[in-house]
Amino acid sequence: MKYFWLFATLFISNFLFSQTKIKGQVIDFDTTIPIAFAKITHDGKTITTDWEGKFAVDVIVFEKPIIASYKGYYDKSAYAKKSTALLLIKLITNSKERKAELYTHQKVNTIIKKVIDNKKKNQPEHVFKSFEYKNYEYLKVSANPDSISSKIDTIYKRNLFGKQKIKLDSSNYRFKKLVEKNHIYQTEKVNLIQHNEKGTKETILASRMAGFKQPLYEYLGLHLVSYSVYENPFEILETPMQNPISNFGRKLYNYTLIDSTTIDNRKVYRIYFQPKKLRANRLRGLLYVDAATFAVAKAHYRVYGIVNINAYYDFKYLKEHQIWFPEKTVFNVQKGTNTDDLKILGSTIQFNNSIEEGISKNASDQAYLTIESTPFDVAFNTNFVISEPKIKIEVPESSLSQPEKYWAPFTKDINDKRKSNTYISLDSLSMASKIEHKLFLGRKIINGYFPISLIDVDLRSIVKYNNFEGFRLGIGGVTNNKLAENYKIGFYGAYGLKDREFKYGISPSYLVDKKSETWVTASYSDDLEEIAQTSFATDSRRFRIYDPRPINISTFYNIRTSALSLESKILPKTNSYFSVSQNYIQPLFEYTYVNNNKIYTDYNITSVQFAIQWNPFSNYMRTPMGMIENEKRHPKFSFQVMQTLPDVVENDFTFTKVDFKTFYEIPYLSGHKSSVLLQAGWAFGDIPLTHMYSIAPNNINRDAILQRITFAGKNSFETMYYNEFFSNRYASLQLRHTFNKVNLAYKIAPEFSVVTRMAWGEMDNTEKHIGLPFNTLERGFYESGIEANKIFKGLGITAFFRYGPYQLPRFDDNLSIKISYFLDLGI
Template identity: 45%
Template sequence: MLTFVLLKYKALFMKYWYCIIILFSLSINAQFQLNGIVKDAATAKVLPFASITTPSGKNTIADVDGKFSISSIAPINEFSISYIGYDRKRVLIENGKSFYLVSLQQNTNDLQEVIIPRENPAVAIIRKTIALKEQNNPQKRVTAFEFKCYNSLVITANPDSISAKIDTLITSKNSVKADSSNYKFKKMIQKQHLFQTEKVSLYQYKNNHLKETILGSKMAGLKQPIYEILGFKLQSFSIYDSNYELFETKYNSPIANDAIKEYKYQLLDSTAIDGRNLYLIHFKNKKKNKSQGLEGVLYIDQNTFGIAKAIMRIKGVLDISGTHDFNFLPLEKVWFPSSKSFKIVKGNNDDDLKLLGGTIEFEGDTEKDFKPRKKGASDYIYLFSKSANFEIQLNQPVELKKGAIALEISKDAINRTDEFWNTYRKDSLDIRSKRTYTVLDSIAIKNQLERKITIGRRLINGFLPTGAFDLDLRKLFSFNNYEGFRIGLGGVTNDRFSKRLKIDGYTAYGTKDGNFKYHLGVGTRLSEPTNSWIGVSYTDDVREIASTVYAIDKQGFKIYDPRPLNISTFYNSKSWKAFVETKFIPKTESIWEIATAKVEPKFNYAYLLNGKTYTNFAMTTAMVSLKWSPFSDYMQTPNGRVEVEKRFPNFTFQFTKSIANGTLNDFSFGKIDLKTELERKHLNGQKTSVFIQSGYAFGELPLTHLYSISPNNITRETIIQRVTFAGKNSFETMFYNEFFSSEYVYFQLKHGFQRITLFKKVKPSFVFVTRMAWGNLHHEERHIGLDFKTLNQGYFESGIELNQIYKGIGLVGFYRYGPNGLVKFEDNIAIKISYVLNLGF
């Protein structure tokens, strides 16, 4: 039964598991349910966000399309609908009728009570709300708070809403037969959900820092939950943030300081919560249509102008909404979060969406004359998450441990008893939920789901588990102009071998240079929470000359690595290293290393120093390499620390210094390397990124260990002959070994625009790029054998990337200009091929 979802999308272990719910449509199952739509009686236009109430106090509001749904355990005999500027209408329930078309008559007299002279009354209310944000924001109003929260999330479908037609097909002979896949789905969903998870958390706030500690976690089909899912952010915690986040996408808040310039507001009605009178304000982005912009309703206290309830919605390819409910605390005079919910409903789109090797179909938007298709089982699936807060304590002493961690998972979280869950669940599990745990647990065991998740997780990082050893796929095959085809084998031990001891190694052979390369390392874990290791290693391998490698940077897995293809100048290094790797410092990871190496250039080169010529040399160094991400959010799991929300800027620093003399070290030198990345995702879908890197080498240092700033162009006669693959941050017009520096600064600016639709399946990503660098080389006369230039006058190139034109393949073009521009115009141009591997994330 779980095969429908789990086997088709093998990478559910990632936080992108939630993308599976792009399939979806929402309807909440209840004993009594009424549906309808609200329209203007004169124009027949829908009235969004009308208020619907019942005599028992049950209330809801219509959505942006005027549609509404009322669910209740008790029978509903009547309901009323109100909308500001219209007469209130009372509707009696008819036996057997579940859908109601309600038309309201306009009555402008009601508006006079709330009209503020010379200004839209809604805008005046919003101005006041923005002005009083600081005093109404719980995170500003109180010094500290903590509360517990129960959250449940399901991926499911309402059996009653599934059309009877989905399990039949019309054959070419106009005969009817059963559609087996849809029929099985319909029977299955009547008994269970597709996926289900629960968690109980402790939220603590102190000194402007909010931390969530997960006390209990339960995920159907998994003994150990997928931590990335727990760290996935569905909606913002606070409604007062300048940017509101919905499904990991940020939008300008309707009560941001500049919101009135971006949003239009409408006063819908007035209502009451906790005995307090509220305005209902509808907001919608001025410049964006409903498939792009944030839209919703704010319930605003008429006295304090605090937010008492908020509904945020995005409707497009996905129909996503987040609801926030608050309780008024009279002592503190603040509306404090009481509950929230999140749902994803299937939207409209004319294209199929490829996701993790499976294809999810989207019905065409009939407004654009797309041809509709027959609905299948996936059209009725939805995701729904709800949270309830309890045991709220304000302005009480809060013991906030590990304050730099935004999310911590208790070691006992996955081992909670039924008594724990029965205590904290806000509602007891129904029959479908209970059966979901039973069925998915048994299916997961039968299909070895957790083992498949482990394999998938490691494959994403470039490793293939084989028993107690993970095979490193990055070592199997590569090519460069010096080694030719490089064939190798390598890997690292995993937890099945030992949780405290780690052994890694590889061997490789170059078909052109005819030499073997080796590496062997061993380490032992010092601390599991900080993921601290100490170890030693030996390496005999080649390395590109004048390349900057930050030890702390993780080598990502690539199907291909285009830049090394044309590199021909390498040096051999035989080195011993002792290292300590740790994440002990908050929001920082670092490597501390002592190394000794024998270096031999594999090209025509000699270093002249004090009348002596060196064609090979010894180096012994001490090094520290660290990365600091002060604005990122981290999750502490029983298996270590994980960066769950990457924020910018981040900073990487590396310092290397020679520490010995005599036979262990021929030179006295040092190197300081710095880089920083900044990235801003604009609310209109565009993205701007800045990359800055610099290096300073002092003392006596041969060319092999200086800087060449990542060139990526080959010396050929014509533009076509120079066409190769583009790199990531490399100079596409700079030739290999053209420039060397002992000190430099490098700057790159990229701006990515929204994807351009040229044809139905041709939607390139348009990116403007400009790069520049300045450098200097001290003691140029010491370097013998290579002809090169320096960057004293600077180097400049700009270009355009048209990425993902078709199946991930793109085309980029760059032009070289400025003091180092070449005489022939065509020699300044570089045309490259780009490739972006899209796994559907």
């Protein structure tokens, strides 16, 4: 008998230890999105995957399949081996059930509805008259050294002619050594968050960035994820998404009640949500809902796509207030399914393009970005005053120079030795590579200037070309802060090689108020301007290596201007401009204007102009360097009015011009973006053709298509010929959708856009304008096309076709093919 128990024990032990636990994950075949709560069946037993699509199953007989199944997909059988580290099961969509919608059960649907209905009872912004707290935020870009291969590879690269280059690649080895010692990058800040009936404001109390004596102010205003789980739209990487706990969100998401658990000794429901369209890259995640108050007690969010994003919200239950208040937020970004280079925060974190299957050992693929936010010193219903609530973030100069002892209480992770090493290593790296100086140059260049000693040279004044002046060579600039902070002098001079004329201008300015950035400027210029162009005085000066439209323009007028102007940001979320000017105008083409039986071939116009740009949905921050639009949101509006002054010195005409523009851009997490540009103008009174509207044409009147190939403009009508249409009132609409880059060949990766443009216009008293024939736009002008931009080294090609009432008889006259060029400054 004693041998029987011995053999039985050995048999059971052998049986138990012959089992192998196999870990796996179920994903969508096409999108690689994990499939949550799929059924896993093996040897007659069924389990379900977790919300990340992961599972673990005990396998005894490896010849028996592991079967994965989920509604809307074909079942998939997979076989594991004892050596299998991770069994990846890819389910293929069942086309017959592809449109089948997942339905939410009534019980969990009721819970979600109560969460939405009780928002105001659970949001601190609605519960308390006021509250404030300090917040410590730590950002790091790092990688796990163990996940990086230290192997030095031999790599083969093709050039444009198909030949191969062979070289040793030690980048992974060097990257592994780097992240063993310190993080790639890190920065910290402490801010004060205050909320009352006037709104919410953030004040930076302290900040430091590895490698920088002064922080990047753009980062201090960066919100990669929404502060509140109740916000709608909910923002991830500054991209708005429908919140799953919103009325409209209920139409987009399916909810599953998994179980109940406890947090802070309170019962909470654990609810999983995912898009009803399973392959959509909307939010997925887990909500922990208080069973009594229906408040969110914890939340995990995920987005799978070109990057994989994870956001974790932890809350603490405050018994005295009966509310869940934020305790900690963690935001994590890793490489996803992108096959293009991907940059976040400039080049701080970069993922190189990769299409290999399996677990990549590429150094850049293993990098991740993490932001941790921890509130402390929370106070409710205190009395405080929020000054200038329209300015959402305040960065006082004192926050830039906090001593080392200030940061000591926040260094809680004593095991993270890489943290302190990062500051030392990056500080020396910054000094060696002059990162701060490069960023200083970048800010100047992106606005069109290059600093040389006391002067910022205007890069756009050096060389230009148009059909009237030919090559226009010149020099221009403005004095900078090294000379003085409260005044500056702008100037330029140019010479046209074709018209053999000098042009020049000077504009001294004085800073009236630093806080509102109010400048008063006096100016004088003698120059050329394009006929009937529309420009907004408040438009920003963004750098372009060339301006393509004027290249083929030949109808200019000479304008000598004396002006006094005022520019200010005194009104919240606006940039305003006011000027008084006297202009002598001489058309440089055959033109006569007949007004009140008097003939004009040149004339004087004295006028006032008021312009304002209003960005009501953007958020602004005030820094020692000035105001910054830290959260650029749309739509944006521009408005300006110009009025001539009758009976004032040397003014020949009385007329009014009113112009309006709005721009709306919608970014998507997929990398696509859509935009709408609506523009309109109305001029009435005695108006010469030079001050009418031509709606930015960009096509030259030549017979052959190849002869009309020039450079495409930014928002110009590519099939409309120069001087073809003029109006004194018009409206135009432009619609654009831009897709991700498409890799076609070696370094050939165009970015495709589809564009539609349309315009309507009318002209009063056409008989007053003699010498330049033109048409009007009463019936509407239409063109559509496709742009393949950035094909190679910034160069691209566009093709547009003209149709509708003003379509021309010959097919090829309606077709426009242009070259596009985009300069990537890398900043």
